[in-house]
Amino acid sequence: MAQPELGLRFQRRFLAARQLRSFPWPELEQNLRTAPDSALLVDILHKQVSRAAPASLTLEKEVTQGTVGVHRPVRCLNFARGQEIATTAANQKNREEKSKAETILHPLCVKYPPSTKYRRCFLTELIKKHESTAAEPLDELYDTLADILNEEESTHCYKNYFLPTGESVTLSESVAIISGGTTGLVTWDAALHLAEWAIENSAVFSNRTVLELGSGIGFTGIAICKTCNPKTYIFSDYHPCVLKQLTENIRLNGFVLEPETTCRIQTESQGQEAEATDYQKPKLIVAELDWGSVTEKQLLDLQPDVIVAADVVYDPEIILALIGMLQKLSTFRAGRKPPEVYIAFTIRNPDTYHLFQDELDKVGIGWQIIPAHSNSIFLYDVQPNVTILQLFI
Numbered sequence: 001m002a003q004p005e006l007g008l009r010f011q012r013r014f015l016a017a018r019q020l021r022s023f024p025w026p027e028l029e030q031n032l033r034t035a036p037d038s039a040l041l042v043d044i045l046h047k048q049v050s051r052a053a054p055a056s057l058t059l060e061k062e063v064t065q066g067t068v069g070v071h072r073p074v075r076c077l078n079f080a081r082g083q084e085i086a087t088t089a090a091n092q093k094n095r096e097e098k099s100k101a102e103t104i105l106h107p108l109c110v111k112y113p114p115s116t117k118y119r120r121c122f123l124t125e126l127i128k129k130h131e132s133t134a135a136e137p138l139d140e141l142y143d144t145l146a147d148i149l150n151e152e153e154s155t156h157c158y159k160n161y162f163l164p165t166g167e168s169v170t171l172s173e174s175v176a177i178i179s180g181g182t183t184g185l186v187t188w189d190a191a192l193h194l195a196e197w198a199i200e201n202s203a204v205f206s207n208r209t210v211l212e213l214g215s216g217i218g219f220t221g222i223a224i225c226k227t228c229n230p231k232t233y234i235f236s237d238y239h240p241c242v243l244k245q246l247t248e249n250i251r252l253n254g255f256v257l258e259p260e261t262t263c264r265i266q267t268e269s270q271g272q273e274a275e276a277t278d279y280q281k282p283k284l285i286v287a288e289l290d291w292g293s294v295t296e297k298q299l300l301d302l303q304p305d306v307i308v309a310a311d312v313v314y315d316p317e318i319i320l321a322l323i324g325m326l327q328k329l330s331t332f333r334a335g336r337k338p339p340e341v342y343i344a345f346t347i348r349n350p351d352t353y354h355l356f357q358d359e360l361d362k363v364g365i366g367w368q369i370i371p372a373h374s375n376s377i378f379l380y381d382v383q384p385n386v387t388i389l390q391l392f393i
């Protein structure tokens with residue numbers, strides 16, 4: 001049946017706050033024309049849970065210790081009739097069916113909502129589509145919009161992504177694409193692209209030590225840790241606000257990152273580096289690592305089998321620091337096998353992309369383009385300007 005599938009596509013895009021123009025609006029319009037009873041819209045919004053109902057009444061197990069758990073409704077309230085209705089096995093099943101499509105009133109969205117502005121724009125678009133049909137006005141749409149209009153704008157928002165395993169990754173991010181002088185506080189498309197590729201090629205990561213460069217707020221690494229079974233995953237970045245948000249997001253997704261496991265890659269002047277404690281698999285480490293100042297010894301100590309990075313080639317100055325660091329990794333590896341290196345890009349300016357390739361050629365680092373994959377897990381559409389290079393250091 002087309003309807004549940006369409007609702008699901010809306011839900012996935014909405015919870016990850018993808019651009020509204022990427023939503024299947026024409027299909028929705030087509031559906032609304034053929035079935036003007038608004039059932040699909042209700043599914044998308046999810047009217048079964050009143051917006052006034054406290055989340056605790058609708059979820060048996062929601063979020064414990066920062067882990068997004070399985071959502072299982074136990075009872076819901078029908079405020080229209082002013083009665084509390086105990087949920088029977090039958091309507092619980094029905095609700096679970098409905099939850100496949102819901103967006104704004106999805107439990108994940110209630111707990112970890114996209115930005116106010118995003119939800120407002122989405123709902124406004126949904127109302128426009130509804131008003132363009134002959135259907136009766138749908139109060140829920142206007143009531144939910146009224147609630148959102150009363151909310152204060154925030155500088156932070158959440159994005160939720162579903163993994164093929166059914167688990168989700170929830171990230172707290174900045175609303176602005178550049179804030180605090182960094183691009184690292186939001187998730188970029190190259191990070192989604194790299195995670196998709198990793199999930200489809202999990203053997204590359206399984207039981208290995210992975211070093212991620214310029215992790216930002218952590219989407220790629222968290223997705224890899226949840227799906228690819230690495231032995232150790234070392235997230236790294238150099239910006240203090242990014243490192244703080246990254247650490248919060250790792251915890252938000254249920255991974256334990258005790259202070260003693262936070263390994264600070266110190267510069268020579270800062271003295272000895274801290275030891276990480278082995279307590280979970282994968283072992284997760286957050287490292288402060290600046291490509292411009294990291295030493296050969298510090299890199300040698302990490303002993304990565306695989307190196308990944310997403311959207312770290314966007315500026316000529318950064319390119320030189322990154323390549324300098326890769327050279328150090330290739331020179332000082334004490335007889336170990338060279339790590340496999342995969343770097344995902346969004347090609348915004350072909351000159352920058354070609355400069356990176358030219359600089360790699362100059363220092364003798366080989367590279368090849370990884371064939372494009374389908375982008376069906378997180379990006380949902382063809383992204384002709386996103387690519388992955390494998391480097392041979």
Ligand SMILES: C[S@@+](CC[C@H](N)C(=O)[O-])C[C@H]1O[C@@H](n2cnc3c(N)ncnc32)[C@H](O)[C@@H]1O
Binds near residue numbers: 190213321
């Ligand atoms: C465009 S963001 C990409 C973040 C994340 N990988 C993603 O794709 O969503 C670039 C990241 O590289 C980091 N970065 C830039 N220069 C760096 C350097 N010299 N050393 C370490 N990290 C750096 C930034 O702090 C930022 O988090």
